[in-house]
Amino acid sequence: xxxxxxxxxxxxxxxxxxxxxxxxxxxxxxxxxxxxxxxxxxxxxxxxxxxxxxxxxxxxxxxxxxxxxxxxxxxxxxxxxxxxxxxxxxxxxxxxxxxxxxxxxxxxxxxxxxxxxxxxxxxxxxxxxxxxxxxxxxxxxxxxxxxxxxxxxxxxxxxxxxxxxxxxxxxxxxxxxxxxxxxxxxxxxxxxxxxxxxxxxxxxxxxxxxxxxxxxxxxxxxxxxxxxxxxxxxxxxxxxxxxxxxxxxxxxxxxxxxxxxxxxxxxxxxxxxxxxxxxxxxxxxxxxxxxxxxxxxxxxxxxxx
Numbered sequence: 001x002x003x004x005x006x007x008x009x010x011x012x013x014x015x016x017x018x019x020x021x022x023x024x025x026x027x028x029x030x031x032x033x034x035x036x037x038x039x040x041x042x043x044x045x046x047x048x049x050x051x052x053x054x055x056x057x058x059x060x061x062x063x064x065x066x067x068x069x070x071x072x073x074x075x076x077x078x079x080x081x082x083x084x085x086x087x088x089x090x091x092x093x094x095x096x097x098x099x100x101x102x103x104x105x106x107x108x109x110x111x112x113x114x115x116x117x118x119x120x121x122x123x124x125x126x127x128x129x130x131x132x133x134x135x136x137x138x139x140x141x142x143x144x145x146x147x148x149x150x151x152x153x154x155x156x157x158x159x160x161x162x163x164x165x166x167x168x169x170x171x172x173x174x175x176x177x178x179x180x181x182x183x184x185x186x187x188x189x190x191x192x193x194x195x196x197x198x199x200x201x202x203x204x205x206x207x208x209x210x211x212x213x214x215x216x217x218x219x220x221x222x223x224x225x226x227x228x229x230x231x232x233x234x235x236x237x238x239x240x241x242x243x244x245x246x247x248x249x250x251x252x253x254x255x256x257x258x259x260x261x262x263x264x265x266x267x268x269x270x271x272x273x274x275x276x277x278x279x280x281x282x283x284x285x286x287x288x289x290x291x292x293x294x295x296x297x298x299x300x301x302x303x304x305x
Contacts, residue, residue: 004030004031004032004066005031005032005252006028006031006032006033006067006097006098006248006251006252007031007032007033008032009028009031009032009033009034009097009098009251010033010034010036010089010093010095010096010097010098011025011028011033011034011035011036011096011097011098011099011100011251012035012036012038012085012086012089012096012098012099012100012142013025013028013035013036013037013038013100013102014038014074014076014099014100014101014102014103014134014135014138014142015038015039015076015100015101015102015103015104015105015134015157016035016037016038016039016055016058016100016102017037017039017040017041017047017051017053017054017055017058018039018041018051018053018058018210018211018212019208019210019211019212019240020102020157020205020208020210020240020243020244021037021039021058021100021102021157022037022053022058022061022240023239023240023241023243023244024100024102024155024157024240024243024244024247024248025037025058025059025061025062025069025100025244026058026061026062026065026241026244027065027241027244027245027247027248028062028067028098028244028247028248028251029061029062029063029065029066029067029068029069030065030066030067030248031066031067031248031251031252032066032067033067033068033097033098033251034067034068034070034093035059035062035067035068035069035070036070036072036085036089037055037058037059037062037069037070037071037072038055038071038072038073038074038076038085039055039058039073039074040055040073040074040075040105041053041054041055042054042055042056042071042073043056044073047105048108049105049107049108051211051212053211054071055071055072055073056071058071059071072085072088076103076134076135076137076138077129077130077133077134077137079137079140079141082137082138082140082141082142083141085141086141086142086145089142089145090145095145095148095149096142096145096146096148096152097146097149097151097152097153097251098152098153098154098155098247098251099138099139099142099143099146099152099153099154099155100154100155100157100247101134101135101138101139101154101155101156101157101182101185102157103130103131103134103135103138104130104131105130106126106127106130106131106178107212109123109124109126109127109130110123110127110171110172110174110175111123111124111172112171112172112175113171113172114172115173116173116174119172119173119174123174124172124173124174125174127174127175127178128174128177128178128181131178131179131181131182132178132181132182132185135156135182135185136185139154139185139189143189143192143193146193146198147193147196147197147198150196150197150198151197151198151256152193152196152197152198152199153198153199153200153201153250153251153256154186154189154193154198154199154200154201155186155200155201155202155203155247155250156182156183156185156186156189156200156201156202156203157182157202157203157204157205157243158179158182158183158202158203158204159179159182159204159205160179160180160183160204160286161183161202161204161263161264161265161286162183162202162263163263163286163290164286164289164290165179165180165183166180167290168294182202183202183263185202186200186201186202186261186262186263187200187202187261187263190260190261191261193260194257194260194261197257199256199257199259199260200260200261201250201256201259201260201261201262201263201264202262202263202264203243203246203247203250203264203265203266203269204243204263204264204265204266204286205238205240205242205243205246205265205266205285206236206237206238206242206265206266206267206283206284206285206286206288206289207233207234207236207237207238207285208237208238208240208243209221209224209237209238209239209240210240213237217230217231217234221239221278224237228299232298232299233288233289233292233293233299235299235300235301235305236283236284236285236288236289236292236293236299236301236304236305237283237285238266238267238277238283238285239277239278239279241277241278242266242270242275242276242277242278242283243266245266245270245275245276245277246265246266246269246270246273246275249269249272249273249275250269250273253273265284265285265286266283266285267282267283267284267285267286267287268284268286270282270284271284281305282305283301283304283305284304284305285304287304288301288304291304292304
């Protein structure tokens with residue numbers, strides 16, 4: 001039987017309906033955790049993204065993986081809903097060991113590669129609310145429960161390491177600011193959590209083969225390599241399970257405090273902890289992007305996965 005190092009641990013994955021959040025929840029469950037999986041899309045109704053994935057499906061996948069999945073429909077822009085969520089976790093579990101802030105949902109709002117004065121302002125400001133305000137609201141209510149016991153872990157999920165984001169413009173001023181802010185949130189919260197024996201880390205997946213990305217390229221997880229005919233650098237992409245395993249490895253590490261305040265990636269963590277993606281590879285997407293894609297070299301994942 002596979003060891004479950006997180007047996008007895010309680011996690012909240014905020015933004016777990018699909019993509020990275022779903023697989024973070026699943027992989028925490030595979031490690032034995034009880035996982036509260038939250039989001040806005042449920043079998044009772046979809047969010048404005050109008051995608052078919054539901055938070056109930058995520059919870060069922062967590063349980064099937066070996067954990068205990070609990071679905072809670074929450075809009076993380078609504079403080080009262082987040083407060084009620086944390087009060088429920090406290091009442092039912094009396095503790096919180098892992099908080100993952102993965103809320104996003106702003107992709108349809110982004111207008112790419114246009115200057116700020118040509119951007120739709122309302123959509124841009126809502127992007128920031130979805131990317132930053134949701135994380136702050138969730139931390140505000142959940143961290144008092146996390147710090148009740150030393151050893152708690154906060155993971156901020158973004159897009160791009162600090163090193164990459166500081167060197168590269170991210171296609172839109174609003175998107176750029178949103179993703180840079182998530183890394184800074186982890187750094188700042190690390191300073192506040194450290195006196196309580198807790199840890200905050202920013203973790204980014206690489207080029208994520210989310211449900212939406214697979215749909216965009218018209219492929220599935222089983223034939224995703226076919227998308228490289230359209231976008232050659234897609235050869236460095238990774239499944240959502242890869243970042244899920246990264247977060248689970250962090251949560252199971254008794255020396256996780258060594259990562260406090262840092263920005264890291266699924267690829268870097270795979271080298272440290274030894275896990276792989278579903279196909280047995282270890283894609284190092286952000287190093288690839290810095291060394292291959294950004295300089296304009298031909299797509300070639302040799303040495304990067």
